[in-house]
Amino acid sequence: MCGIVGFVGHHQAAPILLDGLSKLEYRGYDSAGLAVRDGEADPVLVKAKGRLQILSDKTDGGKTVVGSCGVGHTRWATHGEPSENNAHPHCSDDHNVVGVHNGIIENYQELKEKLVRNGYSFYSDTDTEVAIKMVDYYYKKYKMGPIDALAKTMVRVRGSYALAVMFKEYPGEIYAARKDSPMIIGVTNGESYLASDVPAVLKYTRDVYYIGNLEMARLTEGKAEFYDLNGDQIEKPLVEIKWDAEAAEKGGYEHFMMKEIHEQPKAVLDTINSMIRYKDEVGEDGTKISGKAFIDLASIGITDEIIRGIHQIHIVACGSAYHVGMAAQYVIEDLARIPVRVELGSEFRYRSLLLDPNDLVVVISQSGETADSLAALREAKDKGVRTLAIVNVVGSSIAREADHVFYTLAGPEIAVATTKGYLTQLVACYILGIQCGIVKGQIPDDKAAELIQELNTLPGKISKILDDKERIQWFAAKFASARDIFFIGRGLDYAICMEGSLKMKEISYVHSEAYAAGELKHGTISLIEEGTLVIGVLTQKALFEKTMSNLVETGSRGAYLANVTTYGNYSVEDSTDFTIYVPKTDEHFAATLAVIPLQLLGYYVACARGLDVDKPRNLAKSVTVE
Numbered sequence: 001m002c003g004i005v006g007f008v009g010h011h012q013a014a015p016i017l018l019d020g021l022s023k024l025e026y027r028g029y030d031s032a033g034l035a036v037r038d039g040e041a042d043p044v045l046v047k048a049k050g051r052l053q054i055l056s057d058k059t060d061g062g063k064t065v066v067g068s069c070g071v072g073h074t075r076w077a078t079h080g081e082p083s084e085n086n087a088h089p090h091c092s093d094d095h096n097v098v099g100v101h102n103g104i105i106e107n108y109q110e111l112k113e114k115l116v117r118n119g120y121s122f123y124s125d126t127d128t129e130v131a132i133k134m135v136d137y138y139y140k141k142y143k144m145g146p147i148d149a150l151a152k153t154m155v156r157v158r159g160s161y162a163l164a165v166m167f168k169e170y171p172g173e174i175y176a177a178r179k180d181s182p183m184i185i186g187v188t189n190g191e192s193y194l195a196s197d198v199p200a201v202l203k204y205t206r207d208v209y210y211i212g213n214l215e216m217a218r219l220t221e222g223k224a225e226f227y228d229l230n231g232d233q234i235e236k237p238l239v240e241i242k243w244d245a246e247a248a249e250k251g252g253y254e255h256f257m258m259k260e261i262h263e264q265p266k267a268v269l270d271t272i273n274s275m276i277r278y279k280d281e282v283g284e285d286g287t288k289i290s291g292k293a294f295i296d297l298a299s300i301g302i303t304d305e306i307i308r309g310i311h312q313i314h315i316v317a318c319g320s321a322y323h324v325g326m327a328a329q330y331v332i333e334d335l336a337r338i339p340v341r342v343e344l345g346s347e348f349r350y351r352s353l354l355l356d357p358n359d360l361v362v363v364i365s366q367s368g369e370t371a372d373s374l375a376a377l378r379e380a381k382d383k384g385v386r387t388l389a390i391v392n393v394v395g396s397s398i399a400r401e402a403d404h405v406f407y408t409l410a411g412p413e414i415a416v417a418t419t420k421g422y423l424t425q426l427v428a429c430y431i432l433g434i435q436c437g438i439v440k441g442q443i444p445d446d447k448a449a450e451l452i453q454e455l456n457t458l459p460g461k462i463s464k465i466l467d468d469k470e471r472i473q474w475f476a477a478k479f480a481s482a483r484d485i486f487f488i489g490r491g492l493d494y495a496i497c498m499e500g501s502l503k504m505k506e507i508s509y510v511h512s513e514a515y516a517a518g519e520l521k522h523g524t525i526s527l528i529e530e531g532t533l534v535i536g537v538l539t540q541k542a543l544f545e546k547t548m549s550n551l552v553e554t555g556s557r558g559a560y561l562a563n564v565t566t567y568g569n570y571s572v573e574d575s576t577d578f579t580i581y582v583p584k585t586d587e588h589f590a591a592t593l594a595v596i597p598l599q600l601l602g603y604y605v606a607c608a609r610g611l612d613v614d615k616p617r618n619l620a621k622s623v624t625v626e
């Protein structure tokens with residue numbers, strides 16, 4: 001996620017902005033910038049691609065940029081490659097409005113078209129430049145000042161934002177607007193601070209205001225005023241921060257992994273919204289009907305014509321991303337009736353590949369830098385096959401080299417063990433599968449609408465599972481000293497087991513295996529001893545009884561039986577020892593929910609064993625070597 005900072009007071013702003021941004025580096029970024037005003041002078045903007053140190057060097061630690069009012073930004077690219085041109089701050093052409101933004105403007109395309117119709121031009125590929133110019137547009141059109149311009153923009157914009165903006169005609173003032181993205185405001189000793197997160201201001205003050213959703217603020221020297229969407233002034237309580245800087249970086253969670261597990265609802269929502277559009281329909285009586293949701297892959301160049309020509313899909317990935325491919329195989333084959341083959345990157349790159357020019361190779365990678373997956377991508381391209389990357393890091397090698405890129409909007413993932421990266425990759429595959437099914441004539445309009453509607457319920461259902469995490473913590477403590485743990489399932493449930501087993505192995509170091517439940521009798525069941533933990537995943541109705549009987553078979557050999565299933569399957573409690581329920585959803589999407597308890601189980605077992613959850617031994621976040 002991006003990081004924003006702001007300062008207005010009687011010290012030079014630039015060094016304070018750079019210091020604040022350095023405390024937000026953990027949020028991940030690819031470029032940075034600042035804008036500082038000296039009195040009524042125009043703001044001076046300085047930007048740099050790459051590390052914050054480059055920006056600091058460009059400004060001699062901030063000394064060359066004079067002024068006591070300014071904003072700063074570290075950018076995690078979502079729209080537009082990492083570059084100096086796309087780096088924030090962004091401004092209107094006459095510098096009337098300049099600002100920084102953390103969040104995603106979902107309807108930036110339509111707003112950009114509106115602004116172009118009103119004479120605006122654009123120098124960057126970012127949604128932020130559109131937002132800033134929307135503020136400028138309303139400021140000039142209605143001439144009612146900054147708060148009114150921001151309020152009108154907030155009403156028009158769809159998405160999330162923490163905006164910090166300066167207006168030419170209001171020197172020594174910073175205006176803020178917030179919806180969903182984090183922002184805090186601190187005032188002390190006649191100076192005012194704004195930031196995405198607490199670490200950036202802790203050096204100066206522990207007393208902060210939390211600006212609420214759809215609220216605005218006006219910062220002057222040592223003072224902050226707050227306004228609601230009507231422009232009416234509102235009072236806010238001053239809150240004392242009790243966290244230290246390290247805890248603050250993790251949002252108060254003990255580990256980045258737990259923070260990222262809890263970021264999954266928003267990451268899934270942002271990823272869904274990035275590909276769903278809404279077209280207004282006119283009713284028979286001529287009235288406008290609220291927008292009908294539809295998937296728009298044309299925005300990544302995957303047109304209906306390309307989809308019609310696909311004969312087979314090859315999904316190539318490593319680790320958890322490979323497990324996404326395993327789940328996606330079931331989903332896409334069932335929804336679109338297109339044959340899907342899933343390969344490990346390290347295997348694909350050395351096979352004598354049977355690829356057809358009408359195939360589509362999909363490379364899934366959170367980092368976009370995994371050597372085996374990148375090599376596989378290059379192999380596919382050498383064979384003249386169309387490639388689609390599903391990647392989280394904008395501008396990464398795999399993203400740059402693939403023919404098409406579907407960016408997951410998970411934000412930076414710090415923990416080595418992926419959670420939100422995995423979940424958003426799954427959602428990207430669902431969207432691809434639904435659209436392929438529609439274009440291939442396998443999914444009628446009403447079913448497509450149902451599936452898209454069900455997709456939109458997933459964030460809330462994920463949150464519901466997270467609300468029950470203490471029960472999983474209790475269960476994990478019982479098995480923290482387990483020697484072996486088996487995850488069993490059939491079909492899509494088997495793919496979920498693969499991810500659950502990897503989470504357990506990679507952070508708790510407990511040996512674990514994921515098994516197709518029907519395979520146990522072909523050898524592995526000999527490993528089952530008294531007290532061995534066997535976890536069944538049972539989300540697929542048609543396979544429920546079969547998996548249950550396999551689970552019970554292991555129980556008759558002494559295994560302790562746990563399972564993850566959907567609410568309503570209460571019969572499991574008659575023959576197993578511990579059940580974790582997840583909300584019902586369309587069975588194609590079950591992995592998105594059933595994996596959450598398994599993420600938490602691995603996490604809590606690792607915690608109970610006192611291990612370094614975020615940095616497990618022998619592992620790297622991105623395996624950029626063979």
Ligand code: AGP
Binds near residue numbers: 367368373416
């Ligand atoms: C998963 O928790 C691991 N961190 C690992 O398996 C990872 O998924 C794999 O290395 C692939 O990484 P990528 O998604 O960045 O390509």
